[in-house]
Ligand SMILES: [Zn+2]
């Protein structure tokens with residue numbers, strides 16, 4: 495399927511304040527999320543995507559003081575690719591000093607509301623990346639904003655996908671994040687009393703890998719139970735604080751969602767002159 499680009503004129507982009515810095519090529523692309531709440535209603539209404547992209551541009555220009563929206567392209571749930579700064583132009587969203595190395599592609603998901611990227615977003619991110627490779631001199635790297643920069647961006651679900659090599663949805667990827675849970679240990683992990691063992695350590699390590707603040711000490715006490723409860727609520731299952739077969743499996747197979755709110759994109763370093771890469 496050919497890329498479905500929404501040109502700047504079509505989404506009502508404001509003119510940039512000044513000239514772009516030209517880019518011959520990059521090592522690849524960094525993937526971003528909005529860092530805020532995205533109204534889940536965007537999935538059913540592309541007009542809301544347009545409003546959101548406009549508001550992001552406004553925020554970047556009037557809030558961050560950037561000359562334009564910071565992203566090269568923006569991918570929406572309808573598999574449309576909004577033209578941001580576009581091809582061969584220095585983005586601003588990767589953080590100061592990191593923009594000439596990678597183009598910046600935003601997936602329209604956030605840290606609240608629409609958190610899980612719909613297939614349309616993933617396809618559109620990949621459409622943008624292929625376009626940048628074919629026409630923009632982008633190299634093969636696909637990374638997250640957090641690679642080399644202190645931010646939660648692009649959030650757990652998008653980042654997990656990036657780390658898996660950014661597969662096309664439907665390429666045998668399954669529904670979850672592609673990870674299969676190890677066999678359930680055959681006993682539930684609960685507190686009180688403290689449950690101890692290697693199975694506890696395995697679960698704690700996995701929860702930590704998902705971004706939860708939890709000690710990997712092989713002892714399931716009050717702190718582990720509290721993490722378990724919060725995770726269960728996040729996953730929409732009964733929050734009994736007991737790791738049974740379902741909660742065990744979800745720890746590996748549920749798409750990731752960060753517990754803590756991400757660092758908003760507004761916290762990004764201001765756009766500034768950057769030394770050319772040598
Ligand atoms: Zn970002």
Ligand SMILES: [Zn+2]
Nearest residue numbers: 540543570572
């Ligand atoms: Zn859309």
